[in-house]
Amino acid sequence: MTTTDDRAATTAGTEVDGDKSYQGRFRIWRGDATAGDLVDFEVEVNEGEVVLDVIHRVQATQAGDLAVRWNCKAGKCGSCSAEINGKPRLMCMTRMDTFERDDTITVTPMRTFPVIRDLVTDVSFNYEKAKEVHAFTPPEGLQPGDYRMQQVDVERGQEFRKCIECFMCQDICHVIRDHEDNKPAFAGPRLFIRYAELDMHPYDTVDRRDKLVKEEGLGFCNITKCCTEVCPEHIKITDNAIIPMKERVVDRRYDPLAFLFKRRKDYQSESSPGEG
Amino acid sequence: MTTGPTTDGEYRSIAGTETSVEAHEYDVVVIGAGGAGLRAAIAAHDAGARTAIVCKSLLGKAHTVMAEGGIAAAMANLWPEDGWKVHFRDTMRGGKLLNHWRMAQLHAQEAPDRVWELEAWGALFDRTKDGKISQRDFGGHRYARLAHVGDRTGLEMIRTLQQRAVALGIDVFMECTITALLTDGDQSTGQQRMAGAFGYWRETGKFVSFRAPSVVLATGGIGKSFKVTSNSWEYSGDGHALALTAGASLVNMEFVQFHPTGMVWPPSVRGILVTESVRGDGGILKNSDGERFMFGYIPEFFKAETADSEEEADRWYEDKKNNRRPPELLPRDEVARAINSEVKAGRGSPHGGVFLDIASRRSAEYITKRLPSMYHQFKELAGVDITAEPMEVGPTCHYVMGGVEVDADTAESRVSGLYAAGEVAGGMHGANRLGGNSLSDLLVFGRRAGDAAAAYASSLGDGVPAADQAQVEAATTAALAPFLIGGGENPYAIHHELQESMNDLVGIIRTAEEMQAALDKVAELRDRATRLTVVGDRPYNPGWHLALDIPNMLLVSECIAMAALERTESRGGHTRDDFPATDKEWGTINLIISLGEDGSAGITRQPLPVMPDELKSIFDEEGSRS
Numbered sequence: 041m042t043t044t045d046d047r048a049a050t051t052a053g054t055e056v057d058g059d060k061s062y063q064g065r066f067r068i069w070r071g072d073a074t075a076g077d078l079v080d081f082e083v084e085v086n087e088g089e090v091v092l093d094v095i096h097r098v099q100a101t102q103a104g105d106l107a108v109r110w111n112c113k114a115g116k117c118g119s120c121s122a123e124i125n126g127k128p129r130l131m132c133m134t135r136m137d138t139f140e141r142d143d144t145i146t147v148t149p150m151r152t153f154p155v156i157r158d159l160v161t162d163v164s165f166n167y168e169k170a171k172e173v174h175a176f177t178p179p180e181g182l183q184p185g186d187y188r189m190q191q192v193d194v195e196r197g198q199e200f201r202k203c204i205e206c207f208m209c210q211d212i213c214h215v216i217r218d219h220e221d222n223k224p225a226f227a228g229p230r231l232f233i234r235y236a237e238l239d240m241h242p243y244d245t246v247d248r249r250d251k252l253v254k255e256e257g258l259g260f261c262n263i264t265k266c267c268t269e270v271c272p273e274h275i276k277i278t279d280n281a282i283i284p285m286k287e288r289v290v291d292r293r294y295d296p297l298a299f300l301f302k303r304r305k306d307y308q309s310e311s312s313p314g315e316g
Numbered sequence: 317m318t319t320g321p322t323t324d325g326e327y328r329s330i331a332g333t334e335t336s337v338e339a340h341e342y343d344v345v346v347i348g349a350g351g352a353g354l355r356a357a358i359a360a361h362d363a364g365a366r367t368a369i370v371c372k373s374l375l376g377k378a379h380t381v382m383a384e385g386g387i388a389a390a391m392a393n394l395w396p397e398d399g400w401k402v403h404f405r406d407t408m409r410g411g412k413l414l415n416h417w418r419m420a421q422l423h424a425q426e427a428p429d430r431v432w433e434l435e436a437w438g439a440l441f442d443r444t445k446d447g448k449i450s451q452r453d454f455g456g457h458r459y460a461r462l463a464h465v466g467d468r469t470g471l472e473m474i475r476t477l478q479q480r481a482v483a484l485g486i487d488v489f490m491e492c493t494i495t496a497l498l499t500d501g502d503q504s505t506g507q508q509r510m511a512g513a514f515g516y517w518r519e520t521g522k523f524v525s526f527r528a529p530s531v532v533l534a535t536g537g538i539g540k541s542f543k544v545t546s547n548s549w550e551y552s553g554d555g556h557a558l559a560l561t562a563g564a565s566l567v568n569m570e571f572v573q574f575h576p577t578g579m580v581w582p583p584s585v586r587g588i589l590v591t592e593s594v595r596g597d598g599g600i601l602k603n604s605d606g607e608r609f610m611f612g613y614i615p616e617f618f619k620a621e622t623a624d625s626e627e628e629a630d631r632w633y634e635d636k637k638n639n640r641r642p643p644e645l646l647p648r649d650e651v652a653r654a655i656n657s658e659v660k661a662g663r664g665s666p667h668g669g670v671f672l673d674i675a676s677r678r679s680a681e682y683i684t685k686r687l688p689s690m691y692h693q694f695k696e697l698a699g700v701d702i703t704a705e706p707m708e709v710g711p712t713c714h715y716v717m718g719g720v721e722v723d724a725d726t727a728e729s730r731v732s733g734l735y736a737a738g739e740v741a742g743g744m745h746g747a748n749r750l751g752g753n754s755l756s757d758l759l760v761f762g763r764r765a766g767d768a769a770a771a772y773a774s775s776l777g778d779g780v781p782a783a784d785q786a787q788v789e790a791a792t793t794a795a796l797a798p799f800l801i802g803g804g805e806n807p808y809a810i811h812h813e814l815q816e817s818m819n820d821l822v823g824i825i826r827t828a829e830e831m832q833a834a835l836d837k838v839a840e841l842r843d844r845a846t847r848l849t850v851v852g853d854r855p856y857n858p859g860w861h862l863a864l865d866i867p868n869m870l871l872v873s874e875c876i877a878m879a880a881l882e883r884t885e886s887r888g889g890h891t892r893d894d895f896p897a898t899d900k901e902w903g904t905i906n907l908i909i910s911l912g913e914d915g916s917a918g919i920t921r922q923p924l925p926v927m928p929d930e931l932k933s934i935f936d937e938e939g940s941r942s
Contacts, residue, residue: 088582
C-alpha cells in the first residue's frame with residue numbers, strides 16, 4: 041500500500057522539508073443520489089499544491105473509491121468543478137496557500153446538478169440545452185477558404201469561445217440553483233454566451249432571438265452577475281453577452297431591464313453581424 | 317460504504333450480481349472524442365454510416381482541449397513561398413526521415429482544407445491584416461504556418477468539432493470506457509475481422525457492448541505511464557493495448573516526445589505544458605549564467621538553416637528570407653536534450669529547469685494578447701508574472717510518435733475493420749513530431765479513417781461479423797476481477813511505481829541497462845497487477861477505473877522499453893547514451909510489435925516504406941538551394 045509519505049515523495053520531491061508540508065483538514069461530501077454526508081479527512085498538504093492534489097491524495101491513500109471528475113489539471117478542460125467552502129471553483133486552480141493551515145476546507149459537489157457520486161454530478165442538463173442551439177450557418181455559396189474577417193470582428197465571439205464548459209456559471213445561477221422547475225425553460229449563462237457568439241459571428245445568417253426569449257428563457261436573467269464572478273476564464277458573461285442579447289431582442293419583445301440598459305449604451309450603432 | 321469483509325472467490329457487494337450487458341448496434345464505432353475521434357465520426361456520419369462516439373470523459377474534455385499553439389497547414393497566408401512540399405519536407409526532416417512518407421505527404425497536402433473546413437463550421441481563428449487566417453512560427457517549420465487562436469487552439473478545435481457532431485445528431489456515449497475489442501474468426505490465422513467493442517459506463521459501472529464491423533481507435537497517447545507528463549489521466553494507452561490484443565501491430569514505439577518546456581515549479585504542477593508559441597513569438601532560453609545556450613546545441617543536420625548569432629536569430633522574426641531560424645525553434649527533441657544537458661551540467665534554474673524569457677523581449681500587452689493562457693497559468697499556479705520575469709521550464713513527457721501500424725490512405729490496421737487515427741496511430745511523425753503537426757494530423761487522418769470505416773461497413777452488406785458470446789463473457793470476468801480479490805495490491809500504488817520507473821529508466825536519455833531494468837520492473841508490476849483490489853462498488857469508482865487502465869499502461873510501457881532496447885542508435889525522440897550516433901542502417905528500419913499466440917509481445921524489424929523519387933527530389937531541391 042502507498043503510504044502518505046510515499047505520495048509526498050511523488051508529488052513534492054525530496055526537497056520538501058517539514059515547514060513546507062502539513063496535515064490539512066478536509067470535509068468532503070460523500071454519497072449518491074439517495075443519501076450522503078460530509079466526511080472528515082486529515083491529509084498531508086505540500087507546498088504549491090492545489091485542492092485537486094489533496095483530493096487525489098485522499099483517493100490514493102484513504103478512500104480509493106472517492107469519485108471526482110478531472111482531466112487536464114491545468115484549468116483548461118473545466119472538468120473538476122465543485123464547491124469549495126460553498127463557492128463554485130475549479131479544484132485544479134484553487135491553491136492551498138489561499139487558505140490558512142488550520143482552516144477546515146469543505147468540498148461539495150455542484151448544487152444545481154443531480155449528484156451521481158461524491159463530487160461528481162450529472163451535468164447532462166447542459167449537453168441537452170446545447171443540442172437545442174441552431175448551429176453556425178454561413179451564407180450559401182461561401183466556400184471554405186474564402187472567409188475574410190477582421191481581427192476586431194472575431195474577437196467579440198472569441199471571448200465567448202474561451203468557455204471551458206466548467207458549468208460553474210450554470211451552477212451559481214439563482215434561476216436554476218434552487219429552482220428545478222425553471223430548468224426546462226432556461227438555458228443558462230453558458231448557453232447565452234453561445235447564442236451571443238453566434239449572433240456576433242460576421243458570417244452567421246440565422247436569427248435566434250425569438251428562440252432565445254421564448255424557449256431558452258433569456259428574460260429570466262435579472263443581471264445579478266453571479267455567473268461573471270465565478271467564470272474561471274474571466275468572460276464578461278453579463279456585460280458582453282447577456283445584456284447585449286437582451287438589447288438585441290428588444291426590437292421585437294419588451295424586457296424592462298434591457299430597456300434600461302439600452303439607454304445606457306448605444307449598441308445599435310455597431311453593425312449587426314449575421315444580417316449584413 | 318457497502319464494502320464488507322472480503323473473501324477470495326466471492327464478489328463483494330453488488331459487483332458480482334449484475335452482469336447484464338446493454339447492447340447497441342452501429343456501422344462505425346469511434347473510440348475517443350478528441351480531434352481525431354470527432355473528425356472521424358463526422359466523416360463516417362457524412363458518408364451515411366450509423367455512427368457512435370464512445371468516450372471516457374464528458375464530450376469536449378479530451379486531451380485535444382489542451383493543445384495550445386496551433387494547427388500546422390501550408391495555407392501560405394503570410395508567406396506565399398509556403399506550400400505542401402515545404403511542409404512535407406519540414407515534417408520529414410523533423411521526424412529524422414523515419415516518417416511514413418505517404419502519411420507525411422497526405423498530411424501536408426490536405427491540412428489546409430481541413431483547417432478551412434473548421435472555419436466553415438464556426439471556428440474563429442486569429443486573423444491576418446487582410447482578413448485571412450493568421451499563422452504563427454513554430455519549431456522546425458520553415459514559414460509561419462500554424463493557424464491559431466491565441467494559445468488555446470485545441471479548445472477552439474474541439475469545441476468546433478463537438479458542436480458540429482452535436483448539430484449532426486451523432487450518438488455520443490459519454491463517460492463510457494471500452495475495455496475490449498470483439499472480433500470474429502481466428503486470431504492465430506490472422507483472418508479475424510472487427511466485430512465490435514465492450515466496455516462499461518463510468519456512472520453506473522454497468523456493462524455495454526457495441527456490435528459494429530468498423531471500429532476507429534482515436535484514444536490518444538500513453539503519457540500517464542510517466543511521472544512528469546503534460547498528459548491527462550485519460551492517456552493510458554488504451555487504443556495501443558486494444559489494438560495489440562485484437563491482433564494489430566504497433567510501429568515506432570521507442571519514439572516518445574519529451575516536450576522541452578513543461579512547468580517545473582511548484583512540484584504539483586511539474587510537467588504541465590508551456591506552449592512552444594512562447595518561443596515562436598520571441599521567447600528565448602537561458603541558463604543560470606544568463607547565457608542563451610541553444611547556440612551551443614545546433615546539430616550538423618540543421619546547421620544550414622539555423623542562425624548562428626543572436627543578431628541573425630532576432631532579425632528572423634521579421635525577415636525570414638535573409639535570416640535563419642533561431643536555435644530555440646529547433647525541433648523539440650533537440651531543445652529537450654539541450655535543456656537536459658544544461659541542467660545536468662549544473663547551469664539549471666533553482667527548481668531544476670532553465671529560464672524561458674519572453675518578458676525582456678516583448679511588451680506586456682503583446683504577451684497577454686498572444687499568450688493569455690500561459691499568463692494565467694503561471695500567475696495562478698506558480699505566482700509568476702510572465703510579462704515581468706522569466707518562467708522556469710524543463711522537459712515533460714508529451715507525445716508518443718509510435719502507435720498502431722496503419723495503411724497510410726485508409727488508416728486501417730492489420731485487422732479488417734479496425735482503424736486508428738491521431739496520436740494512437742504510428743508512422744506519420746517518424747522519430748519526432750513537429751509542434752503543430754498533431755492537430756492537423758487529427759483532422760487529416762481522422763477524416764480518412766472515418767471515410768474508410770464507413771465504406772468498409774457498407775461494403776459488407778448483410779455479412780456483418782459477429783463476436784461469439786465467449787468474448788463478452790471473458791471481458792465481463794476480466795472487468796470484475798478487481799472486485800473478486802481481497803487484500804491485494806492498491807491500483808494507485810502500482811500506477812505510482814510504474815510512473816516512477818518509466819520516468820527514471822525510459823526518459824530522454826537511455827541505456828541498455830536501464831531498458832532492461834524497466835522491462836524487469838514492468839514484469840514485476842504485471843505480476844502484482846493480477847492481484848489488484850478495489851474498495852467500494854461499481855458506480856463511479858475511480859479506483860476500479862484505474863485498475864482496469866493499468867494493464868493497458870503496463871503493456872504499452874513494455875512495448876516502449878522493448879523497442880527502445882532494440883534500437884541501438886540515437887534518433888529523434890530516442891537517445892541512447894550507449895549508442896549516441898545516428899546510424900544510417902537504422903534509418904531504413906521500423907520496429908514492429910505484435911502479440912504472439914501466447915499473448916506476449918514480440919518485436920520484428922521491417923523495412924521502412926521507400927519514398928518515390930519525385931518526393932525525394934524535394935529534398936534535393938532544398939539541398940541545392942541552401
